[in-house]
Amino acid sequence: xxxxxxxxxxxxxxxxxxxxxxxxxxxxxxxxxxxxxxxxxxxxxxxxxxxxxxxxxxxxxxxxxxxxxxxxxxxxxxxxxxxxxxxxxxxxxxxxxxxxxxxxxxxxxxxxxxxxxxxxxxxxxxxxxxxxxxxxxxxxxxxxxxxxxxxxxxxxxxxxxxxxxxxxxxxxxxxxxxxxxxxxxxxxxxxxxxxxxxxxxxxxxxxxxxxxxxxxxxxxxxxxxxxxxxxxxxxxxxxxxxxxxxxxxxxxxxxxxxxxxxxxxxxxxxxxxxxxxxxxxxxxxxxxxxxxxxxxxxxxxxxxxxxxxxxxxxxxxxxxxxxxxxxxxxxxxxxxxxxxxxxxxxxxxxxxxxxxxxxxxxxxxxxxxxxxxxxxxxxxxxxxxxxxxxxxx
Numbered sequence: 001x002x003x004x005x006x007x008x009x010x011x012x013x014x015x016x017x018x019x020x021x022x023x024x025x026x027x028x029x030x031x032x033x034x035x036x037x038x039x040x041x042x043x044x045x046x047x048x049x050x051x052x053x054x055x056x057x058x059x060x061x062x063x064x065x066x067x068x069x070x071x072x073x074x075x076x077x078x079x080x081x082x083x084x085x086x087x088x089x090x091x092x093x094x095x096x097x098x099x100x101x102x103x104x105x106x107x108x109x110x111x112x113x114x115x116x117x118x119x120x121x122x123x124x125x126x127x128x129x130x131x132x133x134x135x136x137x138x139x140x141x142x143x144x145x146x147x148x149x150x151x152x153x154x155x156x157x158x159x160x161x162x163x164x165x166x167x168x169x170x171x172x173x174x175x176x177x178x179x180x181x182x183x184x185x186x187x188x189x190x191x192x193x194x195x196x197x198x199x200x201x202x203x204x205x206x207x208x209x210x211x212x213x214x215x216x217x218x219x220x221x222x223x224x225x226x227x228x229x230x231x232x233x234x235x236x237x238x239x240x241x242x243x244x245x246x247x248x249x250x251x252x253x254x255x256x257x258x259x260x261x262x263x264x265x266x267x268x269x270x271x272x273x274x275x276x277x278x279x280x281x282x283x284x285x286x287x288x289x290x291x292x293x294x295x296x297x298x299x300x301x302x303x304x305x306x307x308x309x310x311x312x313x314x315x316x317x318x319x320x321x322x323x324x325x326x327x328x329x330x331x332x333x334x335x336x337x338x339x340x341x342x343x344x345x346x347x348x349x350x351x352x353x354x355x356x357x358x359x360x361x362x363x364x365x366x367x368x369x370x371x372x373x374x375x376x377x378x379x380x381x382x383x384x385x386x387x388x389x390x391x392x393x
Contacts, residue, residue, distance in 0.1 A: 008072075008075040008393045009055045009076065010072045010076065010373065010386055010393060011072065015280070017034065020233070021237070022283060022387070025376070028049055030049055036383060037079065037382050038382060041354075042353075044117060046119045047379050047381050050379050051377040053375035053376070058073045058371070060367075061073070061102055061366065062364075062366045063364075064363040065361070065362055065389055066112075066361065067288050067291070067315070068288075068388045070389045072386070075100055075101075076391050076393050078101055078389060078390065079357075079383065080104065080108050081352055082094065094109070094352060096352055101391075104362055107345075108362040109349065109362070113356060113357070114358040118240040120240060120243065121239065122144050122238070123145045123237065123238050125145060126220060127141050127219070128216050129219075130212075139212045140193075145234070147242055150235070150246040151189065151246065151248055151322065151324060153235070153249060154250040154252075155249035155253050156171070157222060157249070157253070159254070160172070160217070160222075169214040170210065170211065171217060172201065173206040174205055176204050181325060182325045194213055220234075221233070221234070226270060227271050231277035236280075240284075241322075245322045248323040249324075251321055254267055255267040255328070257331040257332055258331070263331055263334055264315065265318045266311060266312065268311045269310055269311075270309050271310075275292055286316070287321065288315045289315065290313045293311060294310055295309050316339055340358065341358025341360055342358060345361050376393060
C-alpha cells in the first residue's frame with residue numbers, strides 16, 4: 001500500500017493512531033500497532049507497521065475536517081463521498097471514492113474514523129523501591145492498573161500534589177469542602193488502593209498521609225509541579241475503559257459540565273502540554289475535542305498579576321467519560337442530540353457509514369509549503385487513521 005516514488009505521505013508531525021496513543025509520524029517505529037481501514041467491510045482494524053520511510057521535503061497541505069486537522073502531501077488519498085448523480089437529476093447520488101488531498105473540492109465530504117479498536121492492555125505498575133525506616137506508615141500498593149486507580153490518577157493529575165514539610169512529604173488534593181461527594185469518593189478509593197483513608201485537612205484540602213504514597217506517585221510517573229505534570233505513557237496503552245476512568249478523574253478535578261441547552265463538557269488548565277495529553281487521550285476513545293485556546297485573567301489575590309490559562313471543549317459522545325462527582329453525573333446523559341458523523345451539512349449519509357466509518361465536511365484546505373514528510377508501510381489494510389481521518393499513502 002506504499003509507493004516511495006509517488007511522494008504520498010504525511011507530515012512528520014501528523015498524529016498517527018497507534019496502540020501507544022496519538023504518536024507523531026516521525027516517532028512511529030516498525031512493530032507499532034496502527035489502525036487501518038478495510039474498504040470491503042468499512043471496518044477499522046489494528047495492524048502492524050512494517051516500515052517507516054523518510055520521504056524528505058515535499059509540499060504539504062493542511063486539510064481541516066470539522067475539529068480534525070490533517071497534514072499530508074497532495075498525493076495522499078482520502079476517503080470521500082463524491083456526487084455521481086446522472087445528468088439532469090436533482091437528487092445527489094453519493095459514491096465512496098479515494099480522492100487526492102490536493103484535489104478535494106471546497107464542499108467535499110471526507111471519511112473519518114468514528115472510533116478505533118480497543119488495543120489496550122492492563123498495565124502492571126512499578127512498586128517504589130525506596131527504603132524507609134519502620135516509622136513510615138504501612139501502606140499497600142496496587143500491582144496493576146484498574147478503573148479505580150485510573151480515576152484516582154486522573155484526579156491527582158488535576159488536583160493533586162506532594163506537600164513538602166521539612167523532611168516529610170505527603171499527598172494532598174485541592175478538593176474544597178463544597179464537594180463532599182468527591183471527598184468521600186476519594187477517601188473510599190484511596191482506602192481500597194492503599195489501605196489508607198484520605199481525610200480533610202481543612203476546608204480546601206484533603207490529605208493522604210504516608211511518605212510511601214508520595215513515593216508511589218513519583219514512581220508511576222504522576223509527579224511534578226502543576227506546570228510540569230504530564231499524563232504517563234502507560235495511561236495511553238491501557239484499555240479504553242480505564243482511559244475513560246482517567247479522563248473522568250481529570251474532569252472531576254479540572255473540568256466542568258455546563259447547564260443550559262448545550263450541556264457541553266470542558267477542561268481548563270494552566271498546563272498546556274497536560275491539556276494536550278488529555279485531548280489526545282480523549283481522541284483515542286472516540287471522543288472529539290475542540291482546539292486548545294488561550295485566555296488571560298487577573299490573579300484572584302494579586303490584581304497586578306495576569307495569569308494565562310488554556311481551555312478546550314469535548315464534543316460527540318463524551319457521556320462515556322467516567323466522572324464520579326455528583327454534579328457532573330447529574331448533568332451528563334441529558335443532551336437530546338450530539339454529532340455522530342452520520343450527517344453532513346443537513347444531508348444524511350448514514351447509508352455510507354458504519355460502526356467505524358463516518359463522514360465530516362471539509363472546512364479548509366491550506367498549502368503549508370515544503371516540509372519533512374513520512375511514509376508508512378503497513379501489514380494490510382486500505383488506509384491508515386491519521387488524526388481521526390482515513391488516509392491512503
